[in-house]
Amino acid sequence: MTTASSNTIKILRTVQQVRQWRRQCLLNGKTVGFIPTMGALHSGHCSLISQSLKDNHHTIVSIFVNPSQFAPHEDLEAYPRTLESDLKILEDFPKGNVVDAVFVPKISEMYPSGITLEVPKQKGAFVTVQGCSEQLEGASRPAFFRGVATVVTKLLNIVTPDQVYFGQKDAQQCVVIKNLVKDLLIDTNVNVLPTLRESNGLALSSRNAYLSDEVRDQSSIIYRALSNGKAFYETSTKKTNQPVKSSDILNEIHHTLESKPDNFNIEYISINHPQSLEELEFVEPGVGAIISTAVRVPKEKEEGEARLIDNVVLS
Numbered sequence: 001m002t003t004a005s006s007n008t009i010k011i012l013r014t015v016q017q018v019r020q021w022r023r024q025c026l027l028n029g030k031t032v033g034f035i036p037t038m039g040a041l042h043s044g045h046c047s048l049i050s051q052s053l054k055d056n057h058h059t060i061v062s063i064f065v066n067p068s069q070f071a072p073h074e075d076l077e078a079y080p081r082t083l084e085s086d087l088k089i090l091e092d093f094p095k096g097n098v099v100d101a102v103f104v105p106k107i108s109e110m111y112p113s114g115i116t117l118e119v120p121k122q123k124g125a126f127v128t129v130q131g132c133s134e135q136l137e138g139a140s141r142p143a144f145f146r147g148v149a150t151v152v153t154k155l156l157n158i159v160t161p162d163q164v165y166f167g168q169k170d171a172q173q174c175v176v177i178k179n180l181v182k183d184l185l186i187d188t189n190v191n192v193l194p195t196l197r198e199s200n201g202l203a204l205s206s207r208n209a210y211l212s213d214e215v216r217d218q219s220s221i222i223y224r225a226l227s228n229g230k231a232f233y234e235t236s237t238k239k240t241n242q243p244v245k246s247s248d249i250l251n252e253i254h255h256t257l258e259s260k261p262d263n264f265n266i267e268y269i270s271i272n273h274p275q276s277l278e279e280l281e282f283v284e285p286g287v288g289a290i291i292s293t294a295v296r297v298p299k300e301k302e303e304g305e306a307r308l309i310d311n312v313v314l315s
């Protein structure tokens, strides 16, 4: 069933409905931009949507909390689900700039063979992108990028967008998806847009909903530390135009992090090649790097920790 909201956004719930909508766009010779999300929309998502609205005749957003990218011990159940307010956000884009359709599938629609979170018990087809999925986030979350690559392949198969949009905040995800699209010969153009931040520098993220105001405030140290590392690199290369030792950049970052709260736990801080994600001993001007980190911080309402990720790009 297709229902129209007050601002004529089509809510599509089945694969068939999306295909029908897409066919209509093609018949009319119109281009389609696509923004895959897990909902709990914030300004970071909206920046991707705004870009798609500028670039394409039609824009479709998906909202799907994808089970296969969560490990059994992770926060699939607790993940914020705010469909009503998400739809309101989409409807409130300035007039004439309206998102055309939202795809909100059920799990059974996306996983016709069913899905369990325990990888050895899973049945059906999955997609892995080897070489860029195992390190960094993949080391902490071993099945994560298999889940992301699988659901993004399904979504791209369904929507067949001209343009698809992702955020630099999830830097490794962007590398995985670019390789996925290249290696599986998927006919779409992958756009990566900058990370939107709170005024204190904290990267916007749906999981920030887990944090108290105090921890949100304290978490600004993450971006401050990464930015100090980047500034150190830029000052060094400006002076010498020579490669800079990664260990010197990391020292600078760790120096800033000395004043982090004791209950912030750093999982990793790493400097990697921007395309291969190989860990770098030196950063060469012109080649550049990504400095990325994951930090576990206390949750507001429950026991346990929220994982915050962030990165800066060196050029």
Ligand SMILES: Nc1ncnc2c1ncn2[C@@H]1O[C@H](COP(=O)(O)OP(=O)(O)OP(=O)(O)O)[C@@H](O)[C@H]1O
Pocket: 036, 037, 038, 039, 043, 044, 045, 047, 048, 165, 166, 167, 168, 169, 170, 193, 194, 195, 196, 197, 203, 204, 205, 206, 207, 208
């Ligand atoms: N701060 C941000 N700036 C720009 N893009 C973002 C930002 N946060 C998320 N995105 C992008 O929005 C898309 C959908 O992301 P998702 O729905 O997982 O939101 P999220 O805020 O990253 O959630 P989570 O807290 O689970 O990581 C992804 O491409 C992601 O990189």
Ligand SMILES: CC(C)(CO)[C@@H](O)C(=O)[O-]
Pocket: 036, 037, 038, 064, 066, 069, 148, 151, 152, 170, 173
């Ligand atoms: C790309 C994605 C929508 C796949 O579930 C998710 O990983 C996200 O929101 O970044």
Ligand code: BAL
Pocket: 069, 170
């Ligand atoms: N934005 C990445 C989705 C995840 O962490 O599950």
